[in-house]
Amino acid sequence: MTVMQLTKTTTRRNTGIWLLPLLVGIPAFIAASLTISDLLRLLPTEFWWRAISNADFTDPRQLLYRHAFLPRLAISLLVGAALGLAGTLFQQILRNPLAEPTTIGTNAGASVALTLATLYAPWMLEHGREWVAIAGGTISTLIVFALASGRGFSPIRIIIGGLIVSLTFSSASAFLMAANREYSQELYIWQSGSLIQNGDATAFALTPWLLAGAAAAFLLVRPLQILDLADEGASSLGNNPTLTRMTGLVVAVILSAIATAAVGVISFVALAAPVLTRLAGARTLHQRMIWAPLLGASLLWLTDRVVQILPFLSEIPAGTATAFLGAPLLLLLLPKLRIAPHKNGDASSVFRRRNALPWLLAGLLVLGFFLCLTLAAGRDINGWYWATSDELGYLLPLRAPRVVVALSAGIMLAFAGVLIQRMTGNPMAAPEVLGISGGAALGVLLLFISMASFSRPAMFLAGLAGALVSLLLIAPMGYRKALAPERLLLSGVAVATMASAASAIVLASGDPRLGILLAWLSGSTYTATTDDAIIAGIITVILVGIAPLTARWLEILPLGIAAARGVGLGANRVRIILLVLIATSTAASTLIIGPLSFVGLMAPHMARVLGFQRALPQLAAAGLLGGIMLMLADWAGRMLIFPWQIPAGLLAALVGGPYFVVLMRTRR
Amino acid sequence: MLVAQIPVARAANMPRVACLEWASAELVVSLGIQPVAVADLKGYRDWVVAPRLSDDCLDLGSRGEPNLEVLLKLNPDMIVSAHGYGLEGGPFAKIAPLHTVALYDGTGGTPYGQAESETLRLAERLGRETQAHEVIESTAATISRTKKMLADQGGSPLAVVSMFDDRHVRVYGRSSLFQDVLDRLGLINAWTGETGSWGFSTMGIEELVAIGNARLISLDPIPPHVKIRIEQSTLWKSLPCVRAGNVTTIPPVWPFGGLAAAARFATLLAQT
Numbered sequence: 037m038t039v040m041q042l043t044k045t046t047t048r049r050n051t052g053i054w055l056l057p058l059l060v061g062i063p064a065f066i067a068a069s070l071t072i073s074d075l076l077r078l079l080p081t082e083f084w085w086r087a088i089s090n091a092d093f094t095d096p097r098q099l100l101y102r103h104a105f106l107p108r109l110a111i112s113l114l115v116g117a118a119l120g121l122a123g124t125l126f127q128q129i130l131r132n133p134l135a136e137p138t139t140i141g142t143n144a145g146a147s148v149a150l151t152l153a154t155l156y157a158p159w160m161l162e163h164g165r166e167w168v169a170i171a172g173g174t175i176s177t178l179i180v181f182a183l184a185s186g187r188g189f190s191p192i193r194i195i196i197g198g199l200i201v202s203l204t205f206s207s208a209s210a211f212l213m214a215a216n217r218e219y220s221q222e223l224y225i226w227q228s229g230s231l232i233q234n235g236d237a238t239a240f241a242l243t244p245w246l247l248a249g250a251a252a253a254f255l256l257v258r259p260l261q262i263l264d265l266a267d268e269g270a271s272s273l274g275n276n277p278t279l280t281r282m283t284g285l286v287v288a289v290i291l292s293a294i295a296t297a298a299v300g301v302i303s304f305v306a307l308a309a310p311v312l313t314r315l316a317g318a319r320t321l322h323q324r325m326i327w328a329p330l331l332g333a334s335l336l337w338l339t340d341r342v343v344q345i346l347p348f349l350s351e352i353p354a355g356t357a358t359a360f361l362g363a364p365l366l367l368l369l370l371p372k373l374r375i376a377p378h379k380n381g382d383a384s385s386v387f388r389r390r391n392a393l394p395w396l397l398a399g400l401l402v403l404g405f406f407l408c409l410t411l412a413a414g415r416d417i418n419g420w421y422w423a424t425s426d427e428l429g430y431l432l433p434l435r436a437p438r439v440v441v442a443l444s445a446g447i448m449l450a451f452a453g454v455l456i457q458r459m460t461g462n463p464m465a466a467p468e469v470l471g472i473s474g475g476a477a478l479g480v481l482l483l484f485i486s487m488a489s490f491s492r493p494a495m496f497l498a499g500l501a502g503a504l505v506s507l508l509l510i511a512p513m514g515y516r517k518a519l520a521p522e523r524l525l526l527s528g529v530a531v532a533t534m535a536s537a538a539s540a541i542v543l544a545s546g547d548p549r550l551g552i553l554l555a556w557l558s559g560s561t562y563t564a565t566t567d568d569a570i571i572a573g574i575i576t577v578i579l580v581g582i583a584p585l586t587a588r589w590l591e592i593l594p595l596g597i598a599a600a601r602g603v604g605l606g607a608n609r610v611r612i613i614l615l616v617l618i619a620t621s622t623a624a625s626t627l628i629i630g631p632l633s634f635v636g637l638m639a640p641h642m643a644r645v646l647g648f649q650r651a652l653p654q655l656a657a658a659g660l661l662g663g664i665m666l667m668l669a670d671w672a673g674r675m676l677i678f679p680w681q682i683p684a685g686l687l688a689a690l691v692g693g694p695y696f697v698v699l700m701r702t703r704r
Numbered sequence: 705m706l707v708a709q710i711p712v713a714r715a716a717n718m719p720r721v722a723c724l725e726w727a728s729a730e731l732v733v734s735l736g737i738q739p740v741a742v743a744d745l746k747g748y749r750d751w752v753v754a755p756r757l758s759d760d761c762l763d764l765g766s767r768g769e770p771n772l773e774v775l776l777k778l779n780p781d782m783i784v785s786a787h788g789y790g791l792e793g794g795p796f797a798k799i800a801p802l803h804t805v806a807l808y809d810g811t812g813g814t815p816y817g818q819a820e821s822e823t824l825r826l827a828e829r830l831g832r833e834t835q836a837h838e839v840i841e842s843t844a845a846t847i848s849r850t851k852k853m854l855a856d857q858g859g860s861p862l863a864v865v866s867m868f869d870d871r872h873v874r875v876y877g878r879s880s881l882f883q884d885v886l887d888r889l890g891l892i893n894a895w896t897g898e899t900g901s902w903g904f905s906t907m908g909i910e911e912l913v914a915i916g917n918a919r920l921i922s923l924d925p926i927p928p929h930v931k932i933r934i935e936q937s938t939l940w941k942s943l944p945c946v947r948a949g950n951v952t953t954i955p956p957v958w959p960f961g962g963l964a965a966a967a968r969f970a971t972l973l974a975q976t
Binding site for chain 2: 093094096099100103104107154158159161162214215217218219221222225226230232233234235236237351414416417430431433434435554555560562563565674678679680681
């Protein structure tokens with residue numbers, strides 16, 4: 037609270053120097069007061085020093101002080117500082133005020149690497165998680181950079197690339213954990229980012245890494261500042277920009293990976309600390325390098341003290357709490373951030389156009405073929421078989437609802453994708469990043485946390501409520517700022533992060549209903565009933581009827597606001613109508629297929645790559661492609677590891693992520 | 705091939721039962737019926753262990769999503785599920801009569817008492833009342849026998865935990881099956897803190913200070929790398945119960961199981 041008020045006064049007055057100490061000092065002061073009051077209860081003051089220098093461990097108070105309390109305090113400061121520094125480096129090097137280990141995919145990489153190691157090569161973890169985390173974080177960050185390198189690391193491409201890599205990796209993690217549930221308890225706990233310590237080993241292990249990172253970072257200050265001054269001229273000044281950037285990024289990746297290895301994923305500290313210090317007046321990189329780690333440390337310290345006094349049965353892990361606090365903070369900050377305008381690469385000119393109609397008819401035939409396949413072909417305990425008409429009689433009630441909901445969700449997501457991509461003029465946009473899926477997920481997760489039992493209608497209502505709330509959050513912000521596309525997308529990132537924090541709480545609680553939650557989060561059609569299929573089908577049909585009516589707007593909007601005004605289009609009104617359409621179809625499909633799946637991203641793209649440029653043909657082609665994609669994903673998910681099942685949304689994400697990677701690479 | 709492997713026991717009008725999770729499988733096996741299929745079969749063998757499932761038992765897939773097509777083809781006489789796993793009954797009830805075992809259903813019954821009544825209720829559905837009474841009596845007998853054995857050892861307080869990572873433990877307390885068994889054994893649970901509706905709480909390892917040098921019973925399976933890292937932990941090494949050498953690891957027992965789990969827990973405690 038204090039922090040937010042501070043940032044407001046900051047930007048208004050734009051003075052400097054005294055604000056930074058205040059920004060760091062106030063959370064630190066509160067944290068210190070809480071720490072001292074806890075400590076007074078734990079141990080009389082005369083032992084405070086003696087229990088460090090010469091502890092008597094037969095006294096449980098001294099034991100707790102020396103091996104739990106102090107290490108935890110140290111870890112909160114060390115990890116906070118490491119994240120603050122990593123975030124500063126990322127933001128500076130990538131020229132991206134929103135870059136941080138979570139948004140650029142480093143954490144997801146570290147996380148999936150640790151998941152793989154825990155389940156399949158636990159011996160790698162016997163002496164610590166650092167190297168596994170560093171390897172994973174490095175690989176995922178490289179992938180994100182490879183994705184974004186095409187356009188000089190444009191901020192939005194980095195963030196979208198990071199989001200895609202994160203989603204792909206976390207869907208892979210989710211599946212691995214769902215398939216090995218009892219073996220994954222360790223991962224659930226670790227993922228949620230708890231700072232609880234079991235001795236001083238982690239704190240001591242982390243210290244040299246942090247010191248080395250800090251030293252390297254400060255050596256980089258000058259080269260980085262030179263880069264900042266004159267990117268083009270830098271090399272002529274005898275500076276190697278690529279080398280400087282790479283070194284800085286390596287340092288930042290290592291810092292975030294070791295923090296992740298030590299305590300799990302701590303969201304948003306790495307984002308908030310540098311951004312807040314900048315807003316509080318730290319103009320130079322040198323200032324930010326000093327103040328951001330300090331602020332990171334003080335914020336995490338405060339968070340970790342606060343979660344310990346909250347009245348919950350199980351303590352909420354600090355990493356989860358930072359996500360809950362940080363995501364709204366990000367939403368508040370978005371209007372204040374200046375995001376360099378980027379060119380909407382008009383992809384349409386690159387591809388040849390097609391005469392749409394015959395191709396779409398052919399597409400319908402293909403759809404029909406796959407419909408037959410997914411309904412009739414299957415496996416049982418004796419092997420593969422093609423269902424006879426008798427068998428179909430009893431198999432159809434099981435298979436048809438799943439096929440229909442997958443098809444409907446695919447069509448709805450594809451439509452939402454076309455609408456949002458055309459509306460924002462951003463070919464990298466997708467309903468998955470709008471935050472509606474995240475909002476729906478959040479609603480269902482909160483239902484899980486607050487209710488002992490739940491039913492399907494309750495789940496539906498909770499999801500719908502979540503979707504609407506996130507829509508209401510987005511809409512006014514967009515209204516004020518003329519619906520700036522970047523802000524819209526990034527608010528989606530914030531909502532998605534909150535949803536994943538909520539899921540981390542449920543997962544870490546060890547609730548035996550986990551299985552069903554994991555299934556839904558990863559996009560399973562397992563629970564689809566005939567009623568679901570009918571409802572999904574009706575919504576899809578309505579959408580298919582309405583969406584083409586917006587075709588004219590969709591042709592004009594990508595040309596820009598001026599063009600829209602020129603032809604008498606009230607841009608805001610039109611955009612809000614489109615937003616509602618997008619939200620409705622995204623919410624409906626999220627309830628079916630979970631918040632994951634890149635169909636909304638992939639289908640519109642593929643449609644355009646195939647040559648369907650104009651709004652109407654693109655809608656039709658994307659709808660066909662999206663429907664076929666999810667239908668096939670659902671079928672393959674039922675077949676591949678029979679009798680176990682891979683959720684359709686997850687399979688689509690696992691295929692779609694790499695597809696998107698290739699797409700981003702080839703479309704320079 | 706499958707038919708050929710089915711043991712003789714099943715031939716004699718044995719109902720063909722499929723189980724959607726592990727507690728119901730435990731109950732069914734303890735009534736002398738080998739289920740034709742159980743969800744997450746490998747998991748059952750690792751985490752529940754006993755009573756043993758026959759080798760020809762089929763896997764139904766995950767407990768979150770038991771494979772409906774396999775169930776349909778198996779055409780069992782009954783499908784048994786358990787409360788609280790979030791599965792909707794509808795699709796299963798269409799395939800075969802569905803029985804839901806109501807353990808940990810929040811109705812306030814103690815897990816042990818519920819395990820007894822649920823064993824009886826399931827037995828009535830399966831026509832195995834005799835076996836049910838045998839199970840109830842033999843479990844009670846095992847527990848009272850164990851109580852006598854433990855009485856000689858003095859019955860110092862103990863805490864029961866599962867360890868999944870090196871910083872946290874899941875400790876079992878009020879409204880857990882283990883608590884009921886400890887009560888019946890006349891043993892005191894050294895952990896008296898709050899627990900959730902499933903009778904456990906996940907907490908930092910340092911909170912084990914609260915149990916002093918009481919015995920710490922830790923349930924297998926503990927992942928080997930977790931074990932190594934716990935033993936390296938300076939906090940763990942200095943915990944009163946660890947310094948006193950009072951830590952015992954016992955083989956896996958399913959904490960959310962029924963009478964067989966209760967008897968197994970008591971027996972394993974006596975063997976420590």
